[in-house]
Amino acid sequence: MNWTDERVELLKKLWSEGLSASQIAAQLGGVSRNAVIGKVHRLKLSGRGRTTATPARPKKPATPTAAAPKPVSSRPAPAPRPVAATLGATALQVQFDAEPARPALRATQDVVVPISRRLQLVQLSERTCKWPNGDPLSEDFNFCGNECADTGPYCRYHARLAFQPASERRRVR
DNA sequence: CCCTGATTCGC
DNA sequence: GCGAATCAGG
Numbered sequence: 001m002n003w004t005d006e007r008v009e010l011l012k013k014l015w016s017e018g019l020s021a022s023q024i025a026a027q028l029g030g031v032s033r034n035a036v037i038g039k040v041h042r043l044k045l046s047g048r049g050r051t052t053a054t055p056a057r058p059k060k061p062a063t064p065t066a067a068a069p070k071p072v073s074s075r076p077a078p079a080p081r082p083v084a085a086t087l088g089a090t091a092l093q094v095q096f097d098a099e100p101a102r103p104a105l106r107a108t109q110d111v112v113v114p115i116s117r118r119l120q121l122v123q124l125s126e127r128t129c130k131w132p133n134g135d136p137l138s139e140d141f142n143f144c145g146n147e148c149a150d151t152g153p154y155c156r157y158h159a160r161l162a163f164q165p166a167s168e169r170r171r172v173r
Numbered sequence: 174c175c176c177t178g179a180t181t182c183g184c
Numbered sequence: 185g186c187g188a189a190t191c192a193g194g
Contacts, residue, residue, distance in 0.1 A: 003186085020177065035187050037178060042185070046179080160176085180191075 001030035003039060015040055026157060129155035131162075 003011075007028055014024045021040070022033035040046055124130055129144040130153045146155040154162055 022176080032187070033178090034189080038180095038185090038187050041179075175194100177194075178192090181189085183188095184186080 001028075008039070008043070011036065011039060012043070012045065015045060023157065129153070129158055131155065131158035 010028060011024060014027060015036075019027070020033075021036040025031050025033040025036045028036070124143055124145065127148055129146045129148040131144040132141065133144065134141045144155055144158055148155045148159070152159045152163075
């Protein structure tokens with residue numbers, strides 16, 4: 001996967017929007033969060049308001065010249081990431097647009113619906129994320145449908161939203 | 174253990 | 185330039 005102009009733009013957008021590197025990586029698809037972070041740094045847009053107050057890193061042990069026998073172990077396989085990144089940008093656009101200036105209704109701004117496959121209920125299988133989108137009574141009600149781990153009914157990010165809101169709340173400061 | 178971004182360094 | 189490995193922290 002290479003960094004096309006569009007992908008870089010989306011990266012910038014999402015980053016400035018305050019999304020985490022891993023979330024952006026998921027949005028883009030085909031890249032790891034490390035890749036995103038690395039790209040962000042290279043683009044020199046690491047600073048981003050007050051997301052993670054990182055007091056700058058001192059240093060790293062570096063390389064002890066000759067006393068560093070690094071046992072190169074085999075790679076755990078990069079893990080295939082299909083991810084149909086077809087219309088992600090458009091979907092996101094809609095979400096952010098629906099926010100003129102409403103400080104009061106700002107509950108979870110970093111809750112972004114990842115690229116949804118918009119599956120119907122009957123299309124769900126054991127390994128599809130069962131995170132619902134929209135109104136169950138509405139016609140366009142659908143499910144995320146992205147690949148989910150066998151550890152739960154949701155994909156990685158929806159699982160986080162569902163089960164780990166505590167650490168998110170803690171960050172509010 | 175989960176996560177976050179930051180940095181280094183081989184490619 | 186890229187990104188995995190690593191680091192440092194919440």
